[in-house]
Amino acid sequence: MKARRRILLATLAAIAAIGAGAGQSRPIVVASKPFAESYLLGEMFAQLLEARGFVVERRLGLGATEIAFGALREDAIDVYPEYTGTGLLAILNERPVSDPRDVFDRVQREFEYRWGVRWLPPLGFQNTYAIAMRQDRARELGLRTLSDLARVAPRLQAGFTPDFIGREDGLPGLKRAYGLEFGGVRSLLQPVKYQALAEGEVDVIDGYSTDGQIARYSLTVLDDDRRFFPPYEAAALVGARLQREAPGAVLVLTELSGRLDEERMRRLNERVEVAGEEVPRVATDALSELGLVGAGRGAEAGAASAGAAGADARGGSARVGESESNEGSLIAYLWNRRAEILRLTLRHLLLVALSLAAAVTTAVPLGLLLERARGGAETVIRVIGLLQTIPGIALLAFMLPLLGIGVAPALAALYLYSLYPILRNTFTGVRDASPDAVAAARALGMTPLQVLRLVRLPLAAPVILAGIRTAAVINVGTATLAAFIGAGGLGDPIVAGLALADTRMILSGAIPAALLALVVDAVLGLVERAVKPGGLA
Amino acid sequence: MTKRYAAATALDGVSLEVEAGRCLALVGESGSGKTTLLRCFNRLVEPDSGEVEVNGEHVRGRDPISLRRHVGYVPQDGGLLPHWRVRRNVELVPRLLGLENPAGLAEAALSLVGLEADRFAGRWPRELSGGQRQRVAIARALAARPSVVLLDEPFGALDAITRAELQEAFDGLRRELGVTALLVTHDLHEAVRLADRVAVMRAGRLEQVAEARALAASPATDYVRRLVRTAGLGAP
Numbered sequence: 046m047k048a049r050r051r052i053l054l055a056t057l058a059a060i061a062a063i064g065a066g067a068g069q070s071r072p073i074v075v076a077s078k079p080f081a082e083s084y085l086l087g088e089m090f091a092q093l094l095e096a097r098g099f100v101v102e103r104r105l106g107l108g109a110t111e112i113a114f115g116a117l118r119e120d121a122i123d124v125y126p127e128y129t130g131t132g133l134l135a136i137l138n139e140r141p142v143s144d145p146r147d148v149f150d151r152v153q154r155e156f157e158y159r160w161g162v163r164w165l166p167p168l169g170f171q172n173t174y175a176i177a178m179r180q181d182r183a184r185e186l187g188l189r190t191l192s193d194l195a196r197v198a199p200r201l202q203a204g205f206t207p208d209f210i211g212r213e214d215g216l217p218g219l220k221r222a223y224g225l226e227f228g229g230v231r232s233l234l235q236p237v238k239y240q241a242l243a244e245g246e247v248d249v250i251d252g253y254s255t256d257g258q259i260a261r262y263s264l265t266v267l268d269d270d271r272r273f274f275p276p277y278e279a280a281a282l283v284g285a286r287l288q289r290e291a292p293g294a295v296l297v298l299t300e301l302s303g304r305l306d307e308e309r310m311r312r313l314n315e316r317v318e319v320a321g322e323e324v325p326r327v328a329t330d331a332l333s334e335l336g337l338v339g340a341g342r343g344a345e346a347g348a349a350s351a352g353a354a355g356a357d358a359r360g361g362s363a364r365v366g367e368s369e370s371n372e373g374s375l376i377a378y379l380w381n382r383r384a385e386i387l388r389l390t391l392r393h394l395l396l397v398a399l400s401l402a403a404a405v406t407t408a409v410p411l412g413l414l415l416e417r418a419r420g421g422a423e424t425v426i427r428v429i430g431l432l433q434t435i436p437g438i439a440l441l442a443f444m445l446p447l448l449g450i451g452v453a454p455a456l457a458a459l460y461l462y463s464l465y466p467i468l469r470n471t472f473t474g475v476r477d478a479s480p481d482a483v484a485a486a487r488a489l490g491m492t493p494l495q496v497l498r499l500v501r502l503p504l505a506a507p508v509i510l511a512g513i514r515t516a517a518v519i520n521v522g523t524a525t526l527a528a529f530i531g532a533g534g535l536g537d538p539i540v541a542g543l544a545l546a547d548t549r550m551i552l553s554g555a556i557p558a559a560l561l562a563l564v565v566d567a568v569l570g571l572v573e574r575a576v577k578p579g580g581l582a
Numbered sequence: 583m584t585k586r587y588a589a590a591t592a593l594d595g596v597s598l599e600v601e602a603g604r605c606l607a608l609v610g611e612s613g614s615g616k617t618t619l620l621r622c623f624n625r626l627v628e629p630d631s632g633e634v635e636v637n638g639e640h641v642r643g644r645d646p647i648s649l650r651r652h653v654g655y656v657p658q659d660g661g662l663l664p665h666w667r668v669r670r671n672v673e674l675v676p677r678l679l680g681l682e683n684p685a686g687l688a689e690a691a692l693s694l695v696g697l698e699a700d701r702f703a704g705r706w707p708r709e710l711s712g713g714q715r716q717r718v719a720i721a722r723a724l725a726a727r728p729s730v731v732l733l734d735e736p737f738g739a740l741d742a743i744t745r746a747e748l749q750e751a752f753d754g755l756r757r758e759l760g761v762t763a764l765l766v767t768h769d770l771h772e773a774v775r776l777a778d779r780v781a782v783m784r785a786g787r788l789e790q791v792a793e794a795r796a797l798a799a800s801p802a803t804d805y806v807r808r809l810v811r812t813a814g815l816g817a818p
Contacts, residue, residue, distance in 0.1 A: 485661025488626055489722070490651030490678050503665050578665030580706035 073287060073294055076104035076122040078113050079529075079544040080235065081317045081324075082172060082255060082279075082310065086126035088328035090281060090298060096338045097297045105324075106541050108529045109208075110135050111442055114282075116531075118160050121449040123287040124298060128172060129164070130277035132156065134214045141214050145171070145276035161285035165295070166302035167278040170310045172255040174209065174274045175266045176219075182248060183265040190270040194249070195223045204233040204247030214275055215251070222273040235543070255307055257314035279305070304335050318545060378549045379556070386535075390557050393534035396527055397520045397565070400456050404463030405513060412471025412509075413497065422472060430465045437462075437526040445530065455524070455532030462523055463516040470512025474505030506576040514569040521562040525554065535561070583632030585618055585786075592618040593629060594786035600779075602637075602729070605756060605763040607773035607794075609809075610783035616766045619783070620732050623764060624653045636730055651678050654723030654731030654761070658738050660715040662707040668692070668718050669703035675726040684725075691725035692718070694759075696751055713744035720752060724759070731756075733765045737772065749776060770813040774798060782806050 073094055077087030084105050091101045104122055107113050114136055116122045132152040133139050142148050149167060156162040176191060188194055194201075209215035210232055219225055227249070233241055238250045239258045252259055252266070259266060281298045288295055313331055316322045332338045379386065415422035432440075440461065444454030478501045486500045487493075528536025535554040542550030585593040592615045600606040608616040621627040622634050625646040634641045641649055654675075662671050672691050676684035689699040695717040707715060716736060723731050736752075737745045753776050756763055767773050773780045774794040782789040782797070782805070790802040798815040801807035 479664055481657065481659045481661045482663045485655070485657050485719075486663065486674075488624060488650060488655040488657065488661075489675055490647050490649075492647055495678075500663060580665045580667065580708060 072100040072102040073124070073291065074102045074104055074122040076107040076113055076116065076125040076531075078109060078125070079106040079540050081257065081545050082253070082314050083126050084324050084541075084544065085313055085317055085328055085331075086168070086279065086281075088324050089301065089332055090124055090126070092325070092328050092332055093300065093337055094294055094297055096332070097294075099291070099294050099297070104531045106528075106537075106544055107531050112445060112530060115442070115445040116449065117162060117282060117284045119446065119449050120284050120286040121451070122284065123294075124281055124283050126168075126279055127164075127282040128277035128279055129167065130173065130214065130275040132164070132282075134212065134275065141218065141273075141275040143272050143275060145278055148276050149278060149280075156282075161288070163283045163288055163295070165281040165283060165299050167280040168301055168305045169279075169303040170255060170305050170307040171276055171278050172253045172307075172310070173269075173277040174215065175252045175254045175256070175259065176249060176269075177242070177252045177259055177264040177266050178249050179242060179245075180263055180265045183267070188265075188267060190268040191219075191223050191225075191273070192270050194267055195225050198225050198227050198249075201228055201248040202246070203227040203230045203249045204238055204241050205230060205251045206235055206238065207232045209251045219273055222271055255310040255314055257311065257316070257318035260311065260315050261319040279310075300337055301335075304337075305331075321547065375549055375552060379553055382553055386553060386557055389533065389535050389537055389554070390561060393521070393524055393536075393558065393561060396452070396455060396459060396524045396532060396534050397517060400459035400524075401463055401513070401517055401520060403456070403460050404467055404516060408464045408467035409471050409509060412468045413475060413502075415468075415472050416475045416501075417493075419476075426465075426468055426472060429468055432461050433465050437523050438529060441526060441530050451530065452532045454530055455527035455534075459520050459524055459527070463520055466515040466519070467509070467512045470515075471505070471509045474508030474512075475501045478504035503578045504581075506578065507573055507581075510569065510573040510576055514566060514573060517565050517569055518562050521558060521565055525558055583619070583622060583629040583634070585615075585622070585627060585629045591786050593622075596783075596786070596788055597632075598781055598788060598791055600762055600764060602762050603760045604778040605765060605776060607765045607767055607777035607780045608783060609767055609770055609773045609780055611768060613785075614783040615786040616783045617734055620734055620764055620766050623730070623732055624650045624655060626650075651675055651726070652728055652730075654726075654728040656716075656719050656723045656731065656733045656736045658735040660707070660719040662715060662718060662722075664707050666707075667703065668697075668705050668707070668710070669699070671707070671718060672703075672722045672725050674722060675728075679726055681726060687725050687727075688721070691721035694724060694755055695721045697721065711744075712740055713748055716740065716748055717751070720755075724755075724761070727759070728761070730762045730764070733763060735766055735768065738767070738769075745772075752776065770809055770815060774815060782809065 075087050075091040075094070077083035087103070087105045091103055094101050104116075107116060107122065107125070110127075110131055113122070113125050114127070117125060129145070129148045129152050130141075133148050134141060137152065137155055139151070142151065149164065153164045156164060176194065178188065183189075186197055188197070205216055210230065216230070231247060233247070233250070238252075239262055241247050242250045242264070243262050252264070254266065258264075281301070283295055283298065309331075313327055316327045317324055329338070415425055435443075437458065440458045441454060444457055448454040448457055475497075482504070483496060483500055486496050491499065524534050525536035525539055527534050528540040535558040538550045538554035539558075542548065542552075542554065583593050583596050584591070590613075594615075596615070596619060598606070608619060610616045618627055622629050623636060623641070625641055625644075636649070636653065662668075663674075669685065669688055672688035673684040676687045681687065689703065692699045692702060697714065697717055702710070702714070702718070707718070710718065720736065723733075737748055740748065749772065765773070765777060770780075774797070777794055779791060780794050780797050781791040784805055790797060790806045792802070797806065798810055801810050
C-alpha cells in the first residue's frame, strides 16, 4: 500500500516534471551537510521543488563543507544549504567581516566569478556560533557576556568541536578578541558535546544559535558583546549546471528567501533534534505553515512526502525514527528497520566485494611480479603501504575532484586500502614458500612458471588468503565512511545518527557493520582452510 | 672450469671426468666448491669459463629445463614438495617429460628404494621418517631412469644407522641400474665406501683425484693426508 503510493507519487512527479521541468535532463540533486538543520533545509528545498513538479534526488547529509562544496563545484550536486560566513572564511579563506550585507555581497560576487556558483537571497535567519554554558553554572559565576567569561575562563574547562578549535573564526580568533584563556580545551564531537556539558565534564561549549539542543538542555548563550562572530546567514547555494539547465527550479528555491526567522528555525530544529520527529514531516509542516505548499496538502501530504523521501535511495537516512519517542527497546527499533538494514547491509557488502575483487586481481599478480624482480619490491610495497596511513575521510576527500561523489570514489578508496595487506602477503608468502621444495622443483626441471603454479602459489595460498581476509575485514569497517560521500551502505545511519544525535540510529548501522565484519572474517577463514593444500602441518 | 662470485672464487680451474656407469665422489669442507661443481652439470650454475659435457654433449648447447629433466637430482634435505603425496612427488619427472604411465614408473622407482607403493605412495612427506624421505627423493630422481644422477650430500642429515642402511641400498641400486653418479659429500668414509673414484676439493681447486683405495694408500698432498688421517683411513 505504501509502496503503491510511492509509485503513484513518483509517476505524478514525473508527469508534472515533463510539464514544469521542461526538458529536465536529470533529477535535481539536493544535498546537505550532516547536521540536523542542514538536513531539514535540504529536505525543504527538495519538497518545494517536488511540489512544483521537479524530479529530485536527495543526497542529504552528504558531507562537511569541503565535500559538499566540492561536489557542488563539480556539478555532482545542484543545491545545498550553506552559510555566508562559512563561504567567506572557510571557502574563500578571507578575513571576517561583521556586517551581514557586506558578507553576502562579497561571497555572491566572488563565488559567481570563480565558480559560477550562485548564492540565492538568504533564507532570513543567522546561525552563528554561540558559546553556551549550563544555566545554573552561568548564574553561579554571574556570567552574561563573553567579556564576563574572559575573567573566569582560566578556571573553566571548555569542550569544542575540532572544527571550531581550528578555524580562524572559531577559538583562535575568539581568544584574541576577548583575551580568553581557558583552563583546558577538549576536542569533542557534536553529538557528545551537550552530554558532556550536561554532566559537568566541561563548563563551556560551542553551539549554533539556532541549535535545538540549546533549548533541550536549557543552556545559557553568552552574549557576543564585541561582535566577534561573523554573520552566518543561511542561503541556498546553487551550482552552475542548474542555473543553466533549469532556471525555473532556481526561481522556485528563491520562494524560501527571507521566510525563515531564527525563532522558527530553532523551533523546527528542536522538533528534529529533541522530539526526534522525522525530517520529511517537519519539513512538510514548515512549508505548509509558510504557505508554500498549497492547501489540501496537509497532514496527508506530509505522510506522502515522507514516503517519497523514503523511496529515494538516500532519503532513508533522513528519517529519524519510526516512532516519535526515543523510548522502546533497541531490538524493537532494529526489528522495525530490518528491511532497510538488510538493504544497507547488501549495499555495504557490494561495496566491499567489488573493491576487494579489484584489489585481488591487481595485488596478487603484482605481488608475484615483485617476487620475480625483487630489487625494487620493498620500495614498491612500502609506497603502497603509505596509502594505509592516509585517514579514510581524507582519502575520500582527495577522490572528490577526480571522481565526484557517490559509489565511484568510495570503491576507489576501498580498493586502495585493500592493496597493501594483499600485496604484502602475496609477496612474502610466495618468497618464503618452502625454499627447499622450490629449489628441488627447479633442479628437477620445472620451468619458472611451473614452479610458480605448482609449488609457490599452492604453498603460499594460505598466506595470500590471510592477506585478503585482513583486507576484507578492514574494508567492512572503512566502508562505513563511504556514507560521507553518498555511496550508501551501513555508514548511512551512522552518519545521520551522529548528525541527529540519535544513538539508536547510529547503532542500527554500527551493529550490523560489526556483525558483517565477523561473518566476512569467518567465511574467509573457511575459504582459507579450503585452499590450504593437504600435507601441510 | 672457473666460477667466480662477487666475493670469492668457487671454482678455480677444475677439470675432471666421470666414466659412464661409475660413481665419483666430490669430497671437501663447506666452501670448497664441491656443490658449485655439481650444479654445473645440470646448469643450476653456469661456469664463467670452461665446458661441461654430459654423455659427450656440451650442456651449454642444451635447454637447461630439458637437461635437468634428464639428469636425476637428490638434495640433502630431500626437497620433497610438502603439498604432494609420495606418489605425486615420484611421478614428477616422468610427468614433466610427458612419459607414458608415470604411476607405473613411480611404483617401480619406489620398490627400487625399498618402499612398498601400497604402504607409502598415499602418504604425505611429513608422515615419513627422515630415512624414508630420502628414499623417496632417490626414487624421484630415478623414476624417469636417467643415465646420470647428481646427489648433494643425500645422507648428510640422517642418523648413523639409517645412513648406513641407505648407503647400502643406494650402492646396490646404482650398480644394478648402471647409472652414472656424482656424489657430493664431506664424509671421506662415505666417499670411499660408495664411489669408484674420489676427488678431493679445497678452495675451488682439485687436490687429488684417485681411485678410492689409492687415495687412502697414497695421499698426494698434505691436505689429503690430513684428511685421510682424521678419517682413520690411512695405513696404520
